[in-house]
Amino acid sequence: MIRNTRGALLAAAVLACLPLSAALAHTTLETKQAPAASTYKGVLRVGHGCGASPTIALRVQIPEGVIAVKPMPKPGWTLTTKEGQYAKAYDYYGESLSKGVTEIAWTGGSLPDAHYDEFVFRARLPDAAPGTVVYFPVVQECETGVHRWIEIPEPGKTDHDYKEPAPGVTLTAKP
């Protein structure tokens, strides 16, 4: 009996120390559905910094199958891209693309935690089955701290099961 009481107290203490909920604004994509093999305007919405610390860099990894990526420059931020080989060549309006942008980075700016901003790129989505989710892992760097929006749900799980889910777009049928 004594042990049970102690166990309950310990459990209560643990519960009290836990953060209330992870219902905070994530970094997400504005448009969460788009037709397969379509040209997509990705708008990354950054709602907060890392705690109170301002955001100073946002980096996006382009997944395999997403091609012809063009980021939108942003005043006050330095735009850089990394290019790399695709796993295979993709057809883009009759042109064969075998390499392209694999990572976009906006750096050098400062977005206070109190403000909101958007970071934009344009890309051609993969020609995959409807229902496929294409994830764009994002690393949000702040003056102090970092948020890694890179968690890709395991089978049977959804974004809501994770603290820092990767922004994703669900493919619909081709028009």
Place this chain on the structure above:
Amino acid sequence: MRRLVVGWIAALMLLSLSAPALAHAVLVESAPEDGARLDGPPAEAVLRFNEPVRPVSVKLIGPGGAELPLPAASAAGDGALRVALPGGLAVGTHILSYRVSSADGHPVAGSLLFGIGAEPERPVELGGETPPATLLAAAALRALHYGSLLAAVGGGLFLVLVAGRWSPLNRRLRPGLCLGVGVAALVAVLNAGLAGAVLEGAPLSALASAPPWSAGLTSTAGPSVLLALLSLIAAALGLALEDRGTAGRVLLVAGAVGAALALAATGHAATAEPRWLSVPLVALHGLAVAFWIGGFWPLAVLLRTEPPAESLRLVRCFSGWAVPAVAVLLLAGAGLSALQLADPRAILTTAYGQIWTAKIVCALALLALAAFNRWRLTPRLEVMGGQAAARLRASVHTEMVVAALVVLFTAGLGTTPPPRTQALPVFAEKPAGFSTAVVARGRTAIVTVTPATPGPNRIEMRLTGPDGAPLDALEVSAELALPAAGIEGITRPLRKVAPGVYAADGMVLPVAGAWAVRLDALVSDFEKVPFRAAVPVAVPVGR
């Protein structure tokens, strides 16, 4: 001729010294670990010992209790034993039972349990113990082997050192000594078979088949028996040529030295570190013992057949050699005891120490008898003649009985693990805990929670990449939750303790239950791999 003999002896010495210089083998780690729950059938099992081992038998018993065919296990020089497992293993508990022989010729046996797709269930009793009849017969035969080998070659030494050349006594002793050599050879061969039966854990009836013999001959008992047989052949040739000149006498001495080296080629007395010390000590100890116990029967014979004056001369001569021989014997024995016992307290606390004490008590009694013979009975030969000879002969017979006891206890020491091996830190028992292997996104994590009881726990993760090599992560964190009790994730970072190994100590799991553990490994800037495992946390029995 002499140069040839010296060369032969040197070669034998090298042979006995070049054997691997290690003690009892101990299983250090294994993959899969004992008690592991695996998601899929493993391709192979790896058993890592603290020293090189030779596989004797490896068996795999499937969920139905049926033995599954296995290819031969391959042993690497570094102590790892790899067993390729057959494909398509069924879901359920598997038992990998192994028997290996270590460098000192002793068997080491054990079993690993693992479950494929299920928690392994520990069966009530596992076979694999050596039948007691086999152990008893092996110990008795080992005693007979020591006794007959040393007495046979020691008789040869008596001819060379005491009886002298062309003595009529030699002709009387020769048939008996020849018989002794023959018996010793037979016992030596049988000893190899029984040593193999102990290694295999086979019953005595298995001696009718080949496996125990090949197991015995391929362990370190094999070279030892071979050397013993060579020595006995040398002794037999020496007996035949003894009255023709020097060659016979050299062969007799070579036989005695060879027999002593044969004893130094196996057993844990000769594998104690440092080997450069223990091997010569065993050989010297054996040689001195050979001279001593080899002299008993010739002395008993000459006291009956020779006239008192001749008896007195021969006994005095034997006694003259016996003093330095006993000194060597005691010094070598003391040195070996120090190496084996390691700690004086082991004399009282271990079975080895108790057998050792019994041996020392008998050896001291033997010494007292010998001293009594030398200083009391031998001088009486001069004045009392035949009557004193009969007394002395009776005393020699008593010495034989006591010496047989000493040899018996020595054989007992040979089959009991010495305290030095038990002092090895690798014998420390692994703390109980829970371990499981989780595969996620091509990476494998072996997650271990110890002791897996309510209270502080250590969480460890061994991360390997798709190629099986340790994988370093940028960050690793653990989240533990007990949804059934409404306990949400407790998150803690794991620090790196070795390449691919991450751990956190003192993680408090407040209550018992099936805890959900999630380990997140940030394997690259943009990739986080989650490993999930259900960890049963239970209050230990008896608390």
